[in-house]
Amino acid sequence: MAWLGHFNYWIFVFLMMAGFYTVIARGNLIKKIVGLNIFQTSVFLLYITMGKVSGGTAPIVPEGGSEGVVYSNPIPHVLILTAIVVGVATTALGLALIVRIHEAYDTIEEDEIQDIEENANTLENSGGQAS
Amino acid sequence: MIAAHLPALQIAVPLIAAPICLLLRRENLSWAWATFISWVVFALAWVMLEKTLTGGAFNYELGGWEAPYGIEYRVDALNAFILLIVAAIGAVVMPYARASVAREIPEHKRGLFYTAYLLCLTGLLGITITGDAFNVFVFLEISSLSSYALIALGRDPKALTAAFQYLIMGTIGATFILIGIGLMYQMTGTLNMADLAKRLPAVEDTRPVLAAFAFFIVGVCLKLALFPLHLWLPNAYAYAPSVVTAFLAATATKVSIYVLYRFVFTIFGQSFSFDVIPLESILLVLSLAGIFAASIVAIFQTNVKRLLAYSSVAQIGYIMLGVALVSVAGLTASILHIFNHAIMKGALFLCMGAVYYQIGSVKIEDMNGIGKKMPFTMFAFVIAGLGLIGVPLTVGFISKWYLITAVLEKGWWPVAVLILLSSLLAVIYIWRVVEAAYFKAGDSDDVVVKEAPVSMLIPIYVLTGASVYFGIETSLPLGTAAEAAKQLMGIGG
Numbered sequence: 001m002a003w004l005g006h007f008n009y010w011i012f013v014f015l016m017m018a019g020f021y022t023v024i025a026r027g028n029l030i031k032k033i034v035g036l037n038i039f040q041t042s043v044f045l046l047y048i049t050m051g052k053v054s055g056g057t058a059p060i061v062p063e064g065g066s067e068g069v070v071y072s073n074p075i076p077h078v079l080i081l082t083a084i085v086v087g088v089a090t091t092a093l094g095l096a097l098i099v100r101i102h103e104a105y106d107t108i109e110e111d112e113i114q115d116i117e118e119n120a121n122t123l124e125n126s127g128g129q130a131s
Numbered sequence: 132m133i134a135a136h137l138p139a140l141q142i143a144v145p146l147i148a149a150p151i152c153l154l155l156r157r158e159n160l161s162w163a164w165a166t167f168i169s170w171v172v173f174a175l176a177w178v179m180l181e182k183t184l185t186g187g188a189f190n191y192e193l194g195g196w197e198a199p200y201g202i203e204y205r206v207d208a209l210n211a212f213i214l215l216i217v218a219a220i221g222a223v224v225m226p227y228a229r230a231s232v233a234r235e236i237p238e239h240k241r242g243l244f245y246t247a248y249l250l251c252l253t254g255l256l257g258i259t260i261t262g263d264a265f266n267v268f269v270f271l272e273i274s275s276l277s278s279y280a281l282i283a284l285g286r287d288p289k290a291l292t293a294a295f296q297y298l299i300m301g302t303i304g305a306t307f308i309l310i311g312i313g314l315m316y317q318m319t320g321t322l323n324m325a326d327l328a329k330r331l332p333a334v335e336d337t338r339p340v341l342a343a344f345a346f347f348i349v350g351v352c353l354k355l356a357l358f359p360l361h362l363w364l365p366n367a368y369a370y371a372p373s374v375v376t377a378f379l380a381a382t383a384t385k386v387s388i389y390v391l392y393r394f395v396f397t398i399f400g401q402s403f404s405f406d407v408i409p410l411e412s413i414l415l416v417l418s419l420a421g422i423f424a425a426s427i428v429a430i431f432q433t434n435v436k437r438l439l440a441y442s443s444v445a446q447i448g449y450i451m452l453g454v455a456l457v458s459v460a461g462l463t464a465s466i467l468h469i470f471n472h473a474i475m476k477g478a479l480f481l482c483m484g485a486v487y488y489q490i491g492s493v494k495i496e497d498m499n500g501i502g503k504k505m506p507f508t509m510f511a512f513v514i515a516g517l518g519l520i521g522v523p524l525t526v527g528f529i530s531k532w533y534l535i536t537a538v539l540e541k542g543w544w545p546v547a548v549l550i551l552l553s554s555l556l557a558v559i560y561i562w563r564v565v566e567a568a569y570f571k572a573g574d575s576d577d578v579v580v581k582e583a584p585v586s587m588l589i590p591i592y593v594l595t596g597a598s599v600y601f602g603i604e605t606s607l608p609l610g611t612a613a614e615a616a617k618q619l620m621g622i623g624g
Contacts, residue, residue: 016310023299036302043309050317076316079265083309086272090302093279097295104288113292 008049015042027110029101033094040087044080051076137182138191138204141175141214142257144168149249158241162232165245166225169218172252176218180211184611188618190262198262199326205262209615212466212608213259213389216473220381221252223477227590228374230583231484235372236284244284248378251277255386264312264322264398267390268305271354274386275301278379282371293366300353300363307350314343315398328398335403344408347394355387357414357451358421361444368440373484376436380443381477385469388450392462395454396619405457414455419549422448426556430563435493436483438560439476442519445553446472452546453534460537462616463609467533470608471518471526474601478515478594482508485583485591495567502568504580507588509568511595516561518598521554525602529609 015038022035051073059071098108105113148168155161182189188207192198206214228248236244254274258267279301283294316322318339319330334340349360356364364384368376395404404410422445429441450472453465483493485508490497502509518525531550538547582588601608 020303023303029295032299036299039303040306043306043313046310047313050313075322076313079313079316079322082265082269086269086276086305089272089276090298093276094295094298097279097283097291097298100283101288101291101295104291117289117292 008045012042012046012049015045029098029108029110033091033098036094037087037091040083044084047076047080047083136191137175137179138206138260139193141172141179141260142253144175145172145249145253145256149246149253152249153242153246156242158238161242161245162229165249168249169221169225169252172256173218173222176211176214179206180215180611183208183211184614199321199323202266203262203323204260205324206260207618208611209392209466209618210259210389212611212615213386213469214256216385216470217252217255217259217382220378220473220477223590223593224374224378224481227481227484227587230586231374231488232372234488235286240284244281247277247280251281255382258386259389262324264315264324264327268309268312271305271308274383275305278383281375282367284375285370285372287370289366290370293370297363297367304350304353307346307353311343311347311350314339314346318343324393324398328400331399331403335407344399348410351387351391351394355384355391356444356447358417358424358444358448361421361425364444365437365440368443369434369437373480373487377477377480377484380440380480381473384443384447385473388447388469392454392619401457401620411455411457414451418448418451418455419546421445422553423556426553426560429560430556433495435495435498435564436480439479439483442557442560443476446476449530449534449550453537456537456541458537458540459616459620459622460533460540462619463613464530464533464537466612466615467608468530470612471530471601474526474594474598475515475518478511478591478598479519481587481591481594482512482515485587488583488587489580495563498564498567499571500568501580505582508583508591511591513565514595515598516565518602520557520561524599526598529602529605
């Protein structure tokens, strides 16, 4: 039952693959962003897990000195704080792009957008300049 | 004592300049500011390259925190050279930007455009200069997020979908890199590159390190658009504003290639990357496949910017082929081609920007007879195009020469033959543009097409001139590339 000890890592792998699959398999742009979020969040979990020391507390010096206190490694937490900010920025930018795409194409389904783009291509090629 | 803080200034100057640029609001002011900052950054990069070439590598501890704990910037011949390429392209492209941006980007967004450009520049320089693995990720995201925004500014609605696709693929790549760095930290407890290089050999047989390597390489290859992970690139380059295409094509993928060099050679080390894992065979196959597939696809493009974008994927193939050789000669050719390709592709995309400025299109059929109407622009296109093919007296010849010499040194003559054959494909796709421009009569004589403004022609000719100059006088790029290659392979330096 050694694999149970890596419980967090299994969740990480599951979330990562679920998110990744959603990004690839879904045609709806919002769902793609949701998938991307799950994908990124799984990495947050990976970092938090690796920083955990069993039996460790928060890395704050308690009253009366830190003698013999076991604490978790704070560095992965700090790192992932940065990655969370990056994730928020990516999501915001992605959603902003989706708003613009919706304005331009009137849809957020990938296959419908592709149809519109292909039609535009054939129109341009037959009908001369359309700028 | 400003000289001691050069590495920090290299990043701090454009980073602080970006919000100031936002506050300037006025289009001309923000353009002048961004141009000024680009030149300052270029001067800083130049001074640092001189310093590394004469005095060797040097470190800078950010905020005075000692190396394994604080973030360290480390400048050696390799990244000083890449810094110079990025900064130089920025400095050349910015004077050009004013006219081009005024034509392609709505007025109220122009100030924001220059702000995003400065952030992108900061990110690219930051990735190159930092000596801290996690810092690479942070700067990578700074440059990527700003480039998604820059690409989305293109006039065609397809720019939006191209930017979105790049955002998805870029984020997946960056997250893979993040997983890789996380696993490395888990096994070694350090993020400092020099420290990682020392501690990784002790744990290199463990599965997390293998996984870290795999995640990292796939992530970086996504960012540098190695075939078949290049799908985001053609649309992003084709529909972005001309200035953005020229800047990103010459710098963004190159910086990712630098990251690959740094991690594969300096951090994981040759013996792990190439003996434990057969990275060289993977890269060899993918780069050759990329060279041919992308060149052939380029031949069938009707949009010249898209054609050049596919050609970029092929050129990245040549650069990675140099890495796959795992020799000083191969790496020299690879680093040299980063420099040479940045010059040539920068020039070609700037020419297309000038064409778009005048006729509002970059489709081949709209360019019939343009060689007579825009003689200076198209002459520059031909010269830079000859470079892409690899004609002697241009930079393209120099890089192909060194690449083929390096390949023959290994005795892989079939690969050398393939490189020569692939050059013929470049002849075909460049010829298609030249044919339309010079040998087909323009069908719309009622539209008066003039030469592009001088402010656009000068940057075009600076890069085109450089592509001839460095094709004859090779000592600066070649000397630096050779020095950098030796350091990467751990010989001397």
